[in-house]
Amino acid sequence: MNQFEQQIDAFLEYDYGVTARQATVPQLYNAVSKAAVKSLSVSPVSGKKACYFSAEFLVGRLVYSNLLNLGLLDRCRAYLAQNGFDPGVFETIEDDALGNGGLGRLAACFLDSAATHDIPLYGYGIRYRYGLFRQYFEKGFQKETADDWQNMGDPWAIRREEDTVIVVFADQTVRAVPYDMPVIGWGGNTVNILRLWQSEPVSAFDFEQFNLQKYDEAVAERVRAEEITAVLYPNDDTPVGKQLRLKQQYFFCSASLQSLVKESIRRRGDNFSHFAEDFAIQLNDTHPVIAIPELLRIFMEDYRMSFEDAFVLVRDTFAYTNHTIMAEALETWDTSLFLSVVPQVYPYVVMLQNSLNRDLKEKGVPPQEQSELQIISGGKIHMARLAVYATHATNGVAKIHSELLKSTVMPEWYRLYPERFQNKTNGITQRRWLALCNQELSAFITERIGNGWITDLNQLKKLEPYQNDPASLARYRDIKREKKLQLCHHVRIHEYGFELNPDFLFDIQIKRLHEYKRQLLNAFSILDIYFALKDGTLTDFYPTAFLFGAKAAPGYRRAKGIIKFINEIARVVNEDPQVKDRMQVLFVQNYNVSYAEKLIPAADVSEQISTAGTEASGTGNMKLMLNGAVTLGTLDGANIEIVEQSGMENNYIFGATVEELAAIADTYDPKVLYEENSRIRRVVDTLIDGTLDDGKTGLFQELYDSLLEGASWHRADQYYLLHDFESYCEAKLRVNRQYHNREEFSRKCFVNTMNAGKFSSDRTVKEYAAEIWGVPI
């Protein structure tokens, strides 16, 4: 037997006193993971090191992907089988969900790509005790439970007690203890590190209080320290402005910087003049932007640097990635709150503000134009402004998004510092999102063009000769069916025995629940089809399963209302014998990375229907394209680049463009559309006419009002659902008609896979390395 298998046996024997055949699944999981970790050696960084600061890393289940990259996956499966276990047995191990959605998943893809291409990129973040909540439905309403992801252990991480640092707040001081997770590149040659910080008390237990019989006080410090990293905020795209959130941000930024400063001292003593040549720090959105004044503070207070010297180093070190277009999503902190949490940092924000004012004066910016540029203004600290001012590069995450940053979101900053603005179109790792989740399609590709695509996704272009080969297309279709059957099996187990029909077209919308992502528009179109089938006005409809997966932030009432609405539609449709052999509707529970790995390979149609100008990039769209789904979408985010790569004729684009929406913004009146269009009226009225029931919560009435009445803080139908409704339904029915021609449709899917090369995060990370970090590739 080989070393890896022997190591597993040894861990089982040593840790649990069992043989493989006697072991429980958690015991096996821990032993397999530890055996793999033991085989690793972390690659030393000699030149410049890039650091990715992110409040979220949505890595997903690690055991299979790590074994895949190490080349041990097949051996592990064989080992499990030999010992009487199902090779998929680790699927019961929880998903690692220390992120909300796209932003955290992007961070995880970047780490995978960097390790694969020998780029020294290290992640820095927070080891939340509880990750994103788990979701289930009760009577169609979302319910949440805690994500206790450590309940089977955390064998991939190593606690580094010796690298503990102290983090100080106005009202408490805590220890930051790092847990290092190996990030294993393809082939296992490069191993980088994801360092996640956990908050712990400085003194574990206060004996003085205990002896005074004050038991609560004795543990109070522990409780307050652990609170900081207790739970991930479940808001995606909307800042919360809470004290604890600011504490989390400062906690991991200060700890990470202290750790880098120590590393710098190990390399060069306390001469920091080379800091920006040794380290590049990428800030994933504004969540870690507080690192900027914190590094200034460390340099000036602890190492007696002047502001001028420290600021040059800081600016050369940091770069900032913006993830949002919507103004309300740009993070600010109340000055008073900031002062009550980290008063020691505030003077450095003021210094940046003063420095900015000097620059504005020097550049002759007229006073009336200066107010939009103030970092501190109206009693708030504007984190995005601070970030653009104090970094050398600001990037958007898709071409259109980067253009909108310059023209609409921060035009005054673009005028000041045009050379700082860049684009880095997002990407995804093909290791997890094809090699791991779709081994059947991977084998198909490798049989035809070799396996070079695993580290160079542009090689998918070599599939071109097969796009008109009937045998290849037939096999490609068979694989899609195979993946549908696997999904049907998974759904049967996880959705109370739901029998999804594998002969149907699978139309899938999976992403966080947000008004701007327009799941409600999808719901309306499904109702429209349902009514047309019942009325007999729609014939020749290819039977379709409409699938949704999404979590709503627990405090986001409208998002929860939309989930309930779709679940009600599902109940009515699935129970209706008149349509049951032509449509199904299912909202899966607890959509996460592992569920995504099941859903994506089974999709025929990828729903990417955000209002033009609202989705910065999207990455779900790329995963689905790679796995051969056609995009039914708007000209928004990376959808634009997707159709650029694979052709308008192979996708289904509908709806208003950014320019068209800008032109009608002031005159748009959804009530007119509602009055004049009976199809619109019929589907919208289901919210209030008793067709569908929200259990007297008022949720459906509120959705209705949001479309037709608006509110104090937004206009009616601010995301233009009714405006795009007809064009969307038309496109959706066009997909459906063309799906009848199975051969021609599978060619479109195939062409999408073939042209997905651009959307590898390998490409994205190399662009960051070359154009922002100055790290050799």
Ligand SMILES: *Cc1c(COP(=O)(O)O)cnc(C)c1O
């Ligand atoms: C990729 C991914 C996302 C991002 O999806 P979008 O459609 O780009 O919003 C969100 N959640 C999970 C679990 C993902 O894997």
